[in-house]
Every structure is written in C-alpha cells, then in structure tokens.
Amino acid sequence: MAKRKNTNDLVKHLMDYSKTGAIAQIAIIEAITRYAKECAAVTDQDIEDNSRSMISYEALRSWGVETQERMTLFFDKNELG
Secondary structure (H helix, E strand, O other): OOOOOOHHHHHHHHHHOOOOOHHHHHHHHHHHHHHHHHHHOOOHHHHHHOOOOOOOHHHHHHHHHHHHHHHHHHHHHOOOO
16 A cells, blocks of 8 residues: 655655645645744734634744744754754
C-alpha cells in the first residue's frame, strides 16, 4: 500500500512541479510571508475576543512571530532556523 501523503508533500509538490515554475515558489513564499505578518500583528485584545475560535489567536500570533524570524534569517543569512 502506498504511503499516505501529508501537507509537507503537498507544499513540496506545489513548489517543485508547477507549470509556472518559479512563479509558484514566489507566490507561496509571499503568501506565507503576508499571513505570518498578519498573524504576528494579532493584539492581546484580538486574543481576548477570540475565545470561541477553534484556532487560538495566541497560537497564530506565536507562529507568525516565529515564521517572520525564520524567514528573515533565511533571506538575510541563508540559514534555516
């Protein structure tokens, strides 16, 4: 039986096998960058107002900050953090 694909497989496939080539990579990185920036900007009030959501705004903010730091490290120093 074939191994079930996961989200890492999906992203790699989108990045590596697009008919538009590098444009797909640019679009995916840009989307991640924009969403991370939006999540990092979540305020304490947003977190308080979001008590009923399935996804914690606090967790999204944490991911956004971490992702921005890792993207900056990669693009500034070509390092994976």
